[in-house]
Amino acid sequence: MSTHELDSDWTRWPTDPYQLLGVRPGVQARDLRRAYTRLIRTYKPEQYPEQFRRIRDAYEAILRHVEMYGRWSGSPQPTPAEEEPPEELPPPTPLESETDESPTIPETSSSGQTPTPRPRVPNLEEELAELWQRACSWEEETAYRRLVELHQRHPANQDIYLRLYWLSALVPELDPEVTACDWLARGLRATGLTGPLRELYRREITADPEAALRPSSTQLLECPARAGLIADFAGWRWQAAGRLEQWDVIGNDLQILRRGVALDEEEIWVRLLLAAVDQLAWAKDKTGRVLRKRCYEEIEQLPHLGDRLNRELDHVELLREVSAAWRALEPDHWLEAELADLIPLSWTRSLTEVRAALLKVLKLVAQQPLGALETFDNLRPDQGAVLAQLGRVLVQFQNSLATPPRDRPLTPALTRCILDFLDGTSGLKYLRVVRPRLLEFCLREAVAPEMVARTVDDNRAYRVSATEHLSQKLRTDWPLQYVYLACQLFWA
Known part of the structure; x- marks a missing residue:
């Protein structure tokens, strides 16, 4: 069998178990075992735990296929005991005393006969390597018992605990x-x-x-x-x-x-x-x-x-x-109930664990953006911290995406489109009328509220009051911004 090499970055390994082990469908059990043994000699569990787990999972998946094929085809598959033994581990590096090139004169007994030499006792590292090889050769129980004995003699050796952990994780019935x-x-x-x-x-x-x-x-x-x-x-x-x-x-x-x-x-x-x-x-x-x-x-x-x-x-x-x-959220509200599930997770869990709950919220907001805007507007002043936490999670999720959604370039044509829309809302009250229309416009044209703010930044015609400009309103309108961002992330 030709040598099968895996990418040094295990996250790029193939998900297909046959490709991962470098074998073809219909492989015989003995050839599958050889491929598996060759890989785990490189990816030892104590050094490469994730890689070892991937290889073991692929091996067990293919082995089930092999056994099932044998039952259906009627052709007997070799049992582990009948398989050829795996390739031997490379011999340990000899100790300095063993590589001494000076000739050794064998001792002789009084009768003149040379006594039988005593077998060399392997050191702990060699014995651990041998025990792991036996565990990989379907002798898990024997290897486990001996590792427990070694643990009692060497209670501070981390390598023993690592092997006991992996054996227990892979074969818990031991x-x-x-x-x-x-x-x-x-x-x-x-x-x-x-x-x-x-x-x-x-x-x-x-x-x-x-x-x-x-x-x-x-x-x-x-x-x-x-x-x-x-x-x-x-x-x-x-x-x-x-x-x-x-x-x-x-x-x-x-x-x-x-x-x-x-x-x-x-x-x-x-x-x-x-x-x-x-x-x-x-x-x-x-x-x-x-x-x-x-x-x-x-x-x-x-x-x-x-x-x-x-x-x-x-x-x-x-x-x-x-x-x-969070404790003040309504548990029966169509959106607040999902926020009530999301907020604690966003504080105590990783983004990977938060993802499912976050996607539920994104879906609801994308389905009813105007309803979500109204919900966020109706949160009491003392509930603003919930909205701020949602904003932090949205930004964190956006930054985690391999290709996060990007704003359209502010071209002259887009600028004209934005100004035409705003001209059609002149004289209308911002909160009651303009915001819902503005949200629909932003979603329809894929234009972030921030881009609208930039378009009118220096234009005095877009003051909403004597002291406030439309651009300021847009940049501090967190409900509007978070609804837009949630929809953008859902459709990304």
Whole structure:
């Protein structure tokens, strides 16, 4: 079989499993196994976790096809035990003592016979490589048992935890009592919350929030490590608790951390309180409300940290405004109900996780732009923070697009089109009549309100009052701008 090379950028790998492994449909099980083994020798799980997962998924998908074809065609497919063994790993680099070119005189016994040489005992690195090779050769259970034994003898070795994690993640039935995330948590406790296990743990509890609430994860809070590292793990755990609305987890964790952090690391303690209210701000039940109130009160009692934590305290102030405005949204309103789902997610989750809720809002606004404009206009003054948060999410989403929508160039023809429209609205009241017509014009002609403002910037004829110009009105008309941007993003 010819050598199959994959792009160094794994995000450009083919999505078709056959192309990824470099095999053709109808491949025999033994050839599939060879292709798979060749790739995972390059993309080892401890070094390339995402690449390894993609390769493993492709292999399992094709293997199911192979087995199904064998059942339907009646031609027997070789079982893993009957397959040819995978290619051997390259031999380990010999130690310096083994490459000594000086001749070795064999010892002889008193009877004159040369004794049988003792086999060389492989070092830990070699044994780990051999065990992983066995795991890839359908001996997962044997490899797992031996790795557990090695873990007991070498409790601080990260490579052992990495292999135990991947084996448990790929074959969870090996040990139903110990999950893949448990191995990460044990390894982190043994290694001081540092190293490659850290990022794997963060990804694991993001994908499976319940894993963050297991006892093994709780024990990380009392790990003998730097307070800053513990605070990071607490923040990740509370994000998981917030998704599950398990507010008591945050309260219990704060009690644990108070003993070890509050007295010695006051600044880190405040950051922990800020991370807690980021989640508790969106709690609706009594437990969450009580905890939120206590955290706010404790933060207010630490004004002397204002100079060092100015940005963080501003963040809390904005959070209080946005969450208070969010609680006042109407749950039965056609648009406000979707905003009520979107706003907490936009504060606590990544844009990837927010996308689905955001698209629902964009669709509703695009379907009823004038209704959306009226809804935004009718928000009370104390609910303006919700509209501002929506605007931040829209801009963030726009910046994330590979090809964000762009405004049309302001050509003489477009300028004339804008002026002709405005001339037809002269003498009409801006708020009551002009804005709905202007929104329809902007959407119809794909002209942003900002372009209309630029067109009339220096024209005194477009004053809407003695002290206000139409361009100023347009640039501060956030409901109009956000409705236009939402429609533009939906149709992009």
